[in-house]
Amino acid sequence: MDSVVLIKFVPDLVEDLEIDPQSGLLDRSFLRLMPNELDDHALEEALLLKERYGGTVTVITVDTGDVDEALYTAVAKGADRVVKVTGEGFDQGVTDRELASIFHEVLRGMPCELILTGTQAVDDLDGFVGAMLAERMGLPYVGYVTKVESQDGTVIVRKEYPGGLTAEIEVATPAVLGIQAAEKPPRYVVTSKVMEAMKSGSIDEVEAPDVSVEDGVTVSRMSVPETGARAEMIKGSVQDVAAALARLLRDRGVIA
Amino acid sequence: MTGQVCVVVETLRGEVTELTYTMLAAGRRLADALHTKLAALLIGHPCAKLAETLGAADRVFCVDHADLAEFNPEAYLRVVAAVFEKQMPRVAMFGHTAMGTDIACGVAQRLKLPIAVSCRTFSADGAEPQYSALICGGKIIAEGPLPAPHCLVTVMSGGYKADEGRVRKTPPLETLPVPARLDAVRTRFKQYIEPPAGDVDIAKQPILVSVGRGIQNKDNIAMAEALAKAMGGVVSGSRPVIDQGWLPTTRLVGKSGKQVKPKLYLALGISGAPEHAEGMRDAEFIVAINRDEKAPIYGFAHVGAAVDVLELVPALTEKVKAR
Numbered sequence: 244m245d246s247v248v249l250i251k252f253v254p255d256l257v258e259d260l261e262i263d264p265q266s267g268l269l270d271r272s273f274l275r276l277m278p279n280e281l282d283d284h285a286l287e288e289a290l291l292l293k294e295r296y297g298g299t300v301t302v303i304t305v306d307t308g309d310v311d312e313a314l315y316t317a318v319a320k321g322a323d324r325v326v327k328v329t330g331e332g333f334d335q336g337v338t339d340r341e342l343a344s345i346f347h348e349v350l351r352g353m354p355c356e357l358i359l360t361g362t363q364a365v366d367d368l369d370g371f372v373g374a375m376l377a378e379r380m381g382l383p384y385v386g387y388v389t390k391v392e393s394q395d396g397t398v399i400v401r402k403e404y405p406g407g408l409t410a411e412i413e414v415a416t417p418a419v420l421g422i423q424a425a426e427k428p429p430r431y432v433v434t435s436k437v438m439e440a441m442k443s444g445s446i447d448e449v450e451a452p453d454v455s456v457e458d459g460v461t462v463s464r465m466s467v468p469e470t471g472a473r474a475e476m477i478k479g480s481v482q483d484v485a486a487a488l489a490r491l492l493r494d495r496g497v498i499a
Numbered sequence: 500m501t502g503q504v505c506v507v508v509e510t511l512r513g514e515v516t517e518l519t520y521t522m523l524a525a526g527r528r529l530a531d532a533l534h535t536k537l538a539a540l541l542i543g544h545p546c547a548k549l550a551e552t553l554g555a556a557d558r559v560f561c562v563d564h565a566d567l568a569e570f571n572p573e574a575y576l577r578v579v580a581a582v583f584e585k586q587m588p589r590v591a592m593f594g595h596t597a598m599g600t601d602i603a604c605g606v607a608q609r610l611k612l613p614i615a616v617s618c619r620t621f622s623a624d625g626a627e628p629q630y631s632a633l634i635c636g637g638k639i640i641a642e643g644p645l646p647a648p649h650c651l652v653t654v655m656s657g658g659y660k661a662d663e664g665r666v667r668k669t670p671p672l673e674t675l676p677v678p679a680r681l682d683a684v685r686t687r688f689k690q691y692i693e694p695p696a697g698d699v700d701i702a703k704q705p706i707l708v709s710v711g712r713g714i715q716n717k718d719n720i721a722m723a724e725a726l727a728k729a730m731g732g733v734v735s736g737s738r739p740v741i742d743q744g745w746l747p748t749t750r751l752v753g754k755s756g757k758q759v760k761p762k763l764y765l766a767l768g769i770s771g772a773p774e775h776a777e778g779m780r781d782a783e784f785i786v787a788i789n790r791d792e793k794a795p796i797y798g799f800a801h802v803g804a805a806v807d808v809l810e811l812v813p814a815l816t817e818k819v820k821a822r
Contacts, residue, residue: 256636256770259793269639284742343608363600363616365635370614374604383573383686384605387597387755399689403755404511404597407694407748410569415685421601423755428743460615460630460650462643468633468795474787474803481814484804488786489818491802495784497706497763498730498819 244298244393246289247353248322249346249360251372252276252307256365260467267464271336278304278313281361287425288391289359290321296393299323301353305345308334311446318440319432325444330451339367340459343375348452350380355417357398362386362421369459377419385412386421500538500560502648504530505588507579508541508553509598511570512691515552518594522654523555523664525621526592530557532623535589539670542578544568547672554668561674566681572601573686574679580609581678587612587649590621590628595655596754607651614651617773619658621645633657636772637795656777698749699733705762706732709752709779710740713768713789713808717745722812723767729819732763737775753778768808771796 254260255275263270289300302317303326304310314325328349337345350358360373363386377384389409390401402410403423414420477487492498506526509516523539530537539556541549546561553559562578579602583591587610593599595617607614617632627644630652634641645652701707708727714720720734727734736746738753752759754774764782769775771787771794779785780799787800788808797803804811 254635256638260635260638280739366639367616368632368634368641370604370607370616371600374601375608378576378605378608383684384576384601385572385686386601401692402597405516405755406758407751407756408511409692409694411689411692412571413687413689414573418685424738424742457611458613458646460613460643460646462641463629464642466640466642467638467793468640468798474797474800476792476797477802477804481806481810484806485811485814485818488802488804488815492730492763492786492819493822495763497784499822 244292244296244357245355246292246298246357246359247301247303247350247355248282248286248289249358249372249376250282250286250302250304250313251279251342251361251364252304252310253279253364253366262465262467268462269465271334276308279361279364281363281422283429284425285359285361285422286317286320286322287427287429288422289357290430291426292357292391292393293321301326301355303328303346303349305337305342305451306330306333307337312437314446315440315444316432316437318444319436320430324447326447326449328449328451333451338459339370339372340375340456341454342372343370343379344454344456345451346372346376347379348454349449357391357416358382358419359422360419362388362423368462371421373419373421380419382417382419383414384419384421385414387423388420389424390426391420500540500558500588501586502589503536503538504533504590504592505538505540506556506592507599508539508549509594509596510543510549515549516594516596517661518596518654518656520555520661520664521656521659522592522594523553524659524661525654527555527664528659529590529621529623529628533589533628538588540579540582542567542575550672551669554666554670555664556670559670559672561672562677563674564677564681569688570598571684571686571688574681574684576602576605577679577681577684578677580606582675583610585678589649590645591651593651593653595653599653603651603653612649612651613646614653615643615645616653618652618654633773636770637776638793655773657773657780695747695749698747701733701735701750701752702757702759704733706730707735707752707759707761707763708732708765708767709735709737709769710746710767711737711769712739714740714745715809717743719809720745722809726812726816726819729816735759737769766796766800767812769796770794771799
């Protein structure tokens with residue numbers, strides 16, 4: 244089973260996100276980017292498929308800045324080929340629509356049975372890359388996938404619905420899958436293995452093809468939601484907070 | 500439905516989903532503000548009975564076919580795109596769900612129309628109607644125009660009350676011919692798989708001690724278990740904790756897991772991303788512990804404290820035990 248995994252870099256949500264007062268949009272100057280978490284699950288699922296059925300795993304990302312380490316990490320985890328798509332202005336961000344069309348062009352020379360990516364990325368706004376790519380390529384798409392099994396020319400995927408309900412759906416390959424969670428937590432690799440991959444492995448660099456995309460939605464302003472707008476905050480030491488909470492819960496009759 | 504607001508109805512196992520009513524509430528307001536009508540597009544089999552529950556819409560259009568009885572992304576995409584190709588609404592609303600997100604982008608791409616995902620509210624005060632979306636785990640609100648003449652959106656819960664979308668009225672029903680070939684579909688629904696039974700039902704527990712990424716590792720779950728035991732509750736969790744395998748899927752609170760309304764929801768190290776909020780926002784009393792004072796959860800928790808979860812849990816367990 245030859246599969247391709249698409250990785251999008253997104254803001255690290257552990258960091259404070261700031262709005263640039265000039266543009267009214269996310270301030271990208273100090274933004275730390277990381278691979279979208281669900282894309283990491285997509286990579287894990289692809290690696291599990293390789294272990295189970297053989298074949299190869301190719302990882303592609305668009306160079307929005309500092310992507311090499313993630314690509315070498317993918318190699319250390321077992322990816323056979325990693326591809327970085329470079330282009331001007333990518334550090335200013337690439338819209339989902341543009342990403343889908345860039346991936347589409349790059350994938351033209353890369354026959355594969357499955358294309359896996361995260362169901363969505365945390366900063367998606369003008370679409371989901373996997374779903375848009377599938378339509379561009381004329382391939383079927385299923386998202387919210389948590390398990391993939393191969394069965395002569397088709398895959399049986401487990402799709403997640405609310406309330407813990409799931410469904411089995413059969414899809415003819417080639418197909419695009421949006422992964423919600425891999426069957427197992429994404430594997431961890433030690434830094435020494437990543438260093439080894441950096442020394443011996445190589446990243447294929449591909450120049451971004453020219454793409455033209457239809458107009459998507461635009462953003463006129465971004466803002467940080469008022470938090471703490473509602474919660475009454477308890478201050479003080481851990482002991483003070485614990486005592487105050489216990490008292491509060493007793494007063495409310497929640498605990499004895 | 501050309502030029503109107505249209506809600507693409509979601510059904511699961513023959514029932515209209517809760518989010519559909521949220522969309523109808525949103526759609527009703529937007530349609531009124533735009534001085535147009537609200538249409539609902541219902542796909543499934545059989546449809547007639549379900550249409551009666553969609554009274555918030557001025558008219559229900561349905562595509563009824565045995566092959567559409569269960570959600571099939573490829574078949575539904577073909578049907579919706581073909582319907583819209585003939586009569587394209589001003590704004591088409593899809594659920595920001597396992598169903599809506601599978602087809603909305605494909606329809607947008609096929610019809611070469613813009614789409615805005617993760618939308619929570621809409622307004623139409625000015626010249627152009629606007630969307631407001633919640634992205635980056637609930638940390639950023641993005642706003643902008645819904646481009647004319649046509650635009651698609653995915654709608655998440657939280658912006659409108661689903662009850663507002665429940666209207667006791669039977670709207671006129673118009674059955675459309677199946678507009679696309681379904682025999683060439685490469686995707687097939689096989690079967691539903693029930694959630695594993697045997698574990699406690701977190702939706703029925705009065706007290707939930709819920710852990711998120713801030714619990715840091717599997718060993719620390721025991722700490723939360725001890726607190727839950729002292730309080731007479733059980734432990735539940737957010738997505739990252741379940742994905743790591745630290746808790747079974749039966750304990751998942753949120754969009755893909757359970758919707759819970761306990762007397763007490765104690766959120767430990769949970770940031771409060773929209774997917775999680777969807778499952779617990781209606782809890783009677785929400786207490787949040789998260790070191791990040793900007794965590795979105797403080798926007799809807801009742802009480803909070805920005806202290807270290809791993810320090811607080813044992814201290815609170817002591818205080819709860821000591822009476």
